[in-house]
Amino acid sequence: xxxxxxxxxxxxxxxxxxxxxxxxxxxxxxxxxxxxxxxxxxxxxxxxxxxxxxxxxxxxxxxxxxxxxxxxxxxxxxxxxxxxxxxxxxxxxxxxxxxxxxxxxxxxxxxxxxxxxxxxxxxxxxxxxxxxxxxxxxxxxxxxxxxxxxxxxxxxxxxxxxxxxxxxxxxxxxxxxxxxxxxxxxxxxxxxxxxxxxxxxxxxxxxxxxxxxxxxxxxxxxxxxxxxxxxxxxxxxxxxxxxxxxxxxxxxxxxxxxxxxxxxxxxxxxxxxxxxxxxxxxxxxxxxxxxxxxxxxxxxxxxxxxxxxxxxxxxxxxxxxxxxxxxxxxxxxxxxxxxxxxxxxxxxxxxxxxxxxxxxxxxx
Numbered sequence: 001x002x003x004x005x006x007x008x009x010x011x012x013x014x015x016x017x018x019x020x021x022x023x024x025x026x027x028x029x030x031x032x033x034x035x036x037x038x039x040x041x042x043x044x045x046x047x048x049x050x051x052x053x054x055x056x057x058x059x060x061x062x063x064x065x066x067x068x069x070x071x072x073x074x075x076x077x078x079x080x081x082x083x084x085x086x087x088x089x090x091x092x093x094x095x096x097x098x099x100x101x102x103x104x105x106x107x108x109x110x111x112x113x114x115x116x117x118x119x120x121x122x123x124x125x126x127x128x129x130x131x132x133x134x135x136x137x138x139x140x141x142x143x144x145x146x147x148x149x150x151x152x153x154x155x156x157x158x159x160x161x162x163x164x165x166x167x168x169x170x171x172x173x174x175x176x177x178x179x180x181x182x183x184x185x186x187x188x189x190x191x192x193x194x195x196x197x198x199x200x201x202x203x204x205x206x207x208x209x210x211x212x213x214x215x216x217x218x219x220x221x222x223x224x225x226x227x228x229x230x231x232x233x234x235x236x237x238x239x240x241x242x243x244x245x246x247x248x249x250x251x252x253x254x255x256x257x258x259x260x261x262x263x264x265x266x267x268x269x270x271x272x273x274x275x276x277x278x279x280x281x282x283x284x285x286x287x288x289x290x291x292x293x294x295x296x297x298x299x300x301x302x303x304x305x306x307x308x309x310x311x312x313x314x315x316x317x318x319x320x321x322x323x324x325x326x327x328x329x330x331x332x333x334x335x336x337x338x339x340x341x342x343x344x345x346x347x348x349x350x351x352x353x354x355x356x357x358x359x360x361x362x363x364x
Contacts, residue, residue, distance in 0.1 A: 021058070023059070025056040025058065025362070026361070026362055026363075027052070027360070031048055031049045031357045032356045032358060033046055033356050034046065034047060034354065035352075035353050051127065053125055054361075055077040059072050066092065069092070070088060071088045071104060086105060087102050088102030089101050089102055096163065098161070098162040099162075103156055103157035103158060105155050106153070106155070108155075108174070109151075109191075109195065111202075112147070112151070112234070112236075112256075113256045114258045119256075119270055119289065126361060128338070129323055129341070130303070130305070130341065144284075145272070146254060148238060149220075151193075151236075156174075159177050168198060170195035176189040181211070186211070200227035202226075203222070203223050204221075205221050205222075206219070215242060215243045215249065216243055217241050219240075220236065221236070222234070223236075231259050231260075232258040232259075234257075236254040236256075237254075250274035256268075257269040264292060265290070267291070271284075282309065283308070284307070285308070288304050298328055299326065301327065304320075304321065304322050305320065317345070318346050320343065320345075321341070322342045322343075326339065334363075337360075338356075339356075340356055341357060
């Protein structure tokens with residue numbers, strides 16, 4: 001590993017750039033015991049499982065004059081099962097303008113506040129919590145998630161423009177040229193954002209186009225209040241512009257909340273809804289996360305949540321989860337996690353599932 005880092009640093013120096021960061025990240029989870037397995041007779045029984053959640057190399061850097069820079073990432077283990085390499089190269093001839101080519105799958109210019117990855121933070125990338133399901137789907141309530149309401153950022157690759165006419169205003173534009181096609185389709189897929197940062201908080205309006213969709217894209221509005229000590233409040237709205245079929249998609253409304261009562265206790269909450277659409281779709285999810293710091297290296301969390309959806313005006317589906325867990329170590333450094341996951345979903349015959357996961361994450 002040290003040899004790899006030394007080689008990357010040498011390449012950076014030879015190319016005239018000084019890398020600010022070159023490192024690696026490894027995360028693994030073991031479900032020590034869990035329900036949901038089937039024995040040779042086809043009966044439900046208990047079992048165990050494991051997986052490497054992440055094996056990643058990453059680096060960032062820029063030239064001495066700050067006019068050129070880049071980002072590289074190689075995932076040897078990724079949630080999709082693929083080996084993924086991605087990167088972004090940028091040019092900034094003046095402070096008010098930056099041109100980039102490439103992308104970052106984490107999302108560029110995302111406006112989620114505490115409702116997205118920042119709800120659970122680092123433990124989201126393990127299998128110790130239900131961190132991902134209510135953010136990017138695939139879990140409770142037929143996949144309804146907070147990103148129906150909050151802008152997840154530009155997650156593809158493209159030609160990107162960052163324009164700052166004044167310090168507190170940003171105009172961001174992304175064109176998805178890496179999905180080749182007619183120029184009209186590329187323009188239909190444009191993402192454009194007005195980002196205003198004021199003393200009391202952040203206001204942003206984003207248009208996310210989609211050339212392959214039946215709609216005319218989606219509008220997101222976001223407000224984040226940070227003027228009150230120890231309190232963070234995020235409000236989001238979304239509206240899908242009807243396409244040729246003129247079907248009105250559900251309106252999205254969401255709220256994120258974080259309050260540090262003291263150095264030892266705090267609480268987070270998030271809620272997202274989808275309602276008032278022509279197709280009768282309805283969605284609601286709510287997550288609560290109180291947390292307790294026993295000392296600098298030991299924190300206790302108690303996550304709980306529900307999700308409800310009524311797809312196409314059909315029967316109501318209800319899912320729920322309870323998930324206490326502990327975090328030992330430095331969250332942004334080496335950390336050990338352990339927890340208990342309990343969940344139910346009436347879309348799966350009201351079956352209750354549980355597991356006892358442990359995980360280790362380290363960056364170096």
